[in-house]
Amino acid sequence: MPHRRPDPLAVKTLLEPRAVAVIGASAEPTRIGGRPVDYLKKSGYAGPIYPINPSRDVVQGLTAYASVRDTPECPDLAIIAVPAKAVADALTDCGERGVSAAVIFSAGFAEVGAEGMALQQQLLDIAERYGLRLLGPNCLGAMNISLGLIATFSSSVQSGLPHTGRIGFVTQSGAFGSHCFALARERGLGISRLVTTGNEADLDAADCLAYLADDPDTHVIAMHLEGCRDGERMKLALDAVQAAGKPVIVLKGGESDVGAAAAMSHTANLAGADEAYDALFRRYPVFRARSIREFIDIAHAAAQATLPRGNRLGLITVSGGVGILMADTAARLGLDIAPMPQAAQDELHAMWPPAATRNPVDTTAQPVADPAMPADFQRIMLRDGNYDVLINFLSMLPLAPALADKLRGPLQALRADYPDAVLMIAALCTPEARRGFEDDGYLVYEDPTSAVEAASALTQLGQRMAESRPWERGDAPHAGDRPSPRLEAGRRYSEYDCLQQLAEAGVTTVAAAQATSAGEAARAAERIGFPVVLKIASADILHKSDAGCVELSLADAAAVEAAYERITANARRHHPDAAIDGVLIARMLSGGVEMAVGVSVDPTFGPMVMAGLGGVFIEILEDVTFELAPFDDTQAKAMLKRLRGYGLLTGARGRPVADIDALAATLVRLSEYAAANADVVHSIDINPLMVMTAGQGVAAADAVILTQETDPS
Numbered sequence: 001m002p003h004r005r006p007d008p009l010a011v012k013t014l015l016e017p018r019a020v021a022v023i024g025a026s027a028e029p030t031r032i033g034g035r036p037v038d039y040l041k042k043s044g045y046a047g048p049i050y051p052i053n054p055s056r057d058v059v060q061g062l063t064a065y066a067s068v069r070d071t072p073e074c075p076d077l078a079i080i081a082v083p084a085k086a087v088a089d090a091l092t093d094c095g096e097r098g099v100s101a102a103v104i105f106s107a108g109f110a111e112v113g114a115e116g117m118a119l120q121q122q123l124l125d126i127a128e129r130y131g132l133r134l135l136g137p138n139c140l141g142a143m144n145i146s147l148g149l150i151a152t153f154s155s156s157v158q159s160g161l162p163h164t165g166r167i168g169f170v171t172q173s174g175a176f177g178s179h180c181f182a183l184a185r186e187r188g189l190g191i192s193r194l195v196t197t198g199n200e201a202d203l204d205a206a207d208c209l210a211y212l213a214d215d216p217d218t219h220v221i222a223m224h225l226e227g228c229r230d231g232e233r234m235k236l237a238l239d240a241v242q243a244a245g246k247p248v249i250v251l252k253g254g255e256s257d258v259g260a261a262a263a264m265s266h267t268a269n270l271a272g273a274d275e276a277y278d279a280l281f282r283r284y285p286v287f288r289a290r291s292i293r294e295f296i297d298i299a300h301a302a303a304q305a306t307l308p309r310g311n312r313l314g315l316i317t318v319s320g321g322v323g324i325l326m327a328d329t330a331a332r333l334g335l336d337i338a339p340m341p342q343a344a345q346d347e348l349h350a351m352w353p354p355a356a357t358r359n360p361v362d363t364t365a366q367p368v369a370d371p372a373m374p375a376d377f378q379r380i381m382l383r384d385g386n387y388d389v390l391i392n393f394l395s396m397l398p399l400a401p402a403l404a405d406k407l408r409g410p411l412q413a414l415r416a417d418y419p420d421a422v423l424m425i426a427a428l429c430t431p432e433a434r435r436g437f438e439d440d441g442y443l444v445y446e447d448p449t450s451a452v453e454a455a456s457a458l459t460q461l462g463q464r465m466a467e468s469r470p471w472e473r474g475d476a477p478h479a480g481d482r483p484s485p486r487l488e489a490g491r492r493y494s495e496y497d498c499l500q501q502l503a504e505a506g507v508t509t510v511a512a513a514q515a516t517s518a519g520e521a522a523r524a525a526e527r528i529g530f531p532v533v534l535k536i537a538s539a540d541i542l543h544k545s546d547a548g549c550v551e552l553s554l555a556d557a558a559a560v561e562a563a564y565e566r567i568t569a570n571a572r573r574h575h576p577d578a579a580i581d582g583v584l585i586a587r588m589l590s591g592g593v594e595m596a597v598g599v600s601v602d603p604t605f606g607p608m609v610m611a612g613l614g615g616v617f618i619e620i621l622e623d624v625t626f627e628l629a630p631f632d633d634t635q636a637k638a639m640l641k642r643l644r645g646y647g648l649l650t651g652a653r654g655r656p657v658a659d660i661d662a663l664a665a666t667l668v669r670l671s672e673y674a675a676a677n678a679d680v681v682h683s684i685d686i687n688p689l690m691v692m693t694a695g696q697g698v699a700a701a702d703a704v705i706l707t708q709e710t711d712p713s
Helices: 008-015 035-043 083-099 114-128 153-161 174-187 203-214 231-244 260-264 266-270 273-282 292-304 320-332 344-350 373-384 403-417 431-439 448-467 496-503 518-528 557-574 617-620 631-642 660-676
Strands: 019-023 049-052 077-080 101-104 134-135 141-144 149-152 166-172 191-196 220-225 246-252 286-289 313-317 389-395 421-428 443-445 514-515 532-536 550-554 583-587 595-601 606-613 622-630 681-691 697-701 704-705
Touching: 008 101, 008 134, 008 141, 008 191, 008 203, 008 681, 019 035, 019 083, 035 049, 035 149, 035 153, 077 083, 083 101, 083 114, 083 496, 114 134, 114 203, 153 174, 153 550, 153 557, 166 174, 166 203, 174 191, 174 220, 174 292, 191 203, 203 231, 220 292, 231 273, 246 292, 266 550, 273 595, 273 606, 273 622, 286 292, 286 448, 292 443, 292 448, 313 320, 313 373, 320 389, 320 448, 344 373, 373 389, 373 403, 389 448, 403 431, 421 448, 431 443, 443 448, 496 514, 496 704, 514 518, 518 532, 518 557, 518 583, 532 557, 550 557, 557 583, 595 660, 606 617, 606 631, 606 660, 622 631, 631 660, 660 681, 660 697
Parallel strands: 019 049, 019 077, 077 101, 101 134, 166 191, 166 220, 220 246, 246 286, 313 389, 389 421, 421 443
Antiparallel strands: 141 149, 141 191, 514 583, 532 550, 532 583, 595 606, 595 681, 606 622, 681 697, 681 704
């Protein structure tokens, strides 16, 4: 089915209306229909507010109307807070009045089953008839803080609004949105927009992303996702965000179960929806948070700091033990804790001989007596250490107001001299001290490890911002003059057919032949060269070893003939109904590193290529990584570096260096082949893929290709 492009203009109409109607408006400010009227009045929304309530002439001091048809002017936005069975009539009135967008609070639609789904489709039909755009149903609404548009019934607003700021929130869960709203307010974070999308009958998270990409008030986007129905639309929205140069912080929950058919494929068995999301996020300036605390922390940090382009981290501390703890965390996260140059270390020693000056730099407790020392030391670290981020651990010193003031003055001067540096303070602070440091442009954390985690997130975002590029569409990135062969829907491919297909796609395969008699097999083996491997040739027998249908290291023609008879007999005994095409004869490879590579298809984002170490042990080791197809050589090599066992390819412990260039090229060609057959392929397994020493290439020794129509499920 065709993909709908994200529609930022529809979200703009919803979040920037000139007039608002509240259908189901209540005179009681604490009721669901009364809260948006109350919030709009108190937040300073400048446009007309039209309460719709046929039983009242006045609602909360405003003239009420029996129907949206009766308002003095046509509102751009209608907030609908009526029972589910009344929503269709209310929406029809909106359509006939010419309302452009509606927020539907009401529940009882697709989230409750088939009857609710039918009601939701009715709403969508009405909206399409009148060109009316919907947020929801079953949503908590939306906010445009700078405009004073508080189109929500969330009780969290009753405790106050956050101040206007640079972070735009999108969430599919209303309760999660309320929680983040409250956290942001308590933390003093500034918010530009907050949208909860609910059932996403019409407008969805991708539409909101595209709107926030264009929104001048939003500099950082924080998005909570439960799922995504249209992967292409999400990619287009992230393209827009990337082009706008805005970082995205994502909190994604949920992992899908893999169907029973996955047991037929190593690749599919190791893949789930979560890997597809991770692969998607790596393509863009997206940081995936793993907790609500991290979600809020990193959104705040990204909104306040310039994103660094490198990952060199400088640490300065009043506690050697905490310095070690921060360094351990930094090393685990892959940050570069580069030592200070020796000349700079000597300069620090001259300033305070007891100091440890390598990195972490330890001032001991001397800042109590010399409050200028943390700033003086950091000035030298920034000047000579070339650090992208500095974290200053001050323990509990800022809890003493007088000492906090003395520390702050020199730190203000440092901030002024290095306005673009990412500077952090990890300390226990009074609320006043924290606000002061933050006003001066410092990121402040109570927990020093949280500060290091934030530094890691900022460096990841900075690097992805520099490296990311819009999604490759159309021709594969390196297809060149080699068009990928097409798979045939419904065809069951034998292993020999699979190897032929892959060879045509540019994947180097082991020398192989197929035979239908023992003599023919022996002659083929002599042409290929001994030793050889024999396997049953049958698309109906996937797990050949389990049926005794594989024999290795056959050294002469007699051994091949005898093996042929044993293998075919075993195949008939274990799989009497299988179609037998003969046997496959292949060159026996030795040496090199055994890899498993393959393709699985995510229902939302399409083909994913897998690479993993371990050969037959891959599902035990689970050292695998995934990338969405297609991709280029740079992404292929980055993919390999994510493997825990990458050192086996680079010559660890005296092993020969493997042909990483040939392996990366194979992954690229496989990604092109998968993308070209996205509408047909179900899964591809190449296991093992033998990776020989550098310059010697690779060879696929075993392959299985399943099309969607031949999925055994």
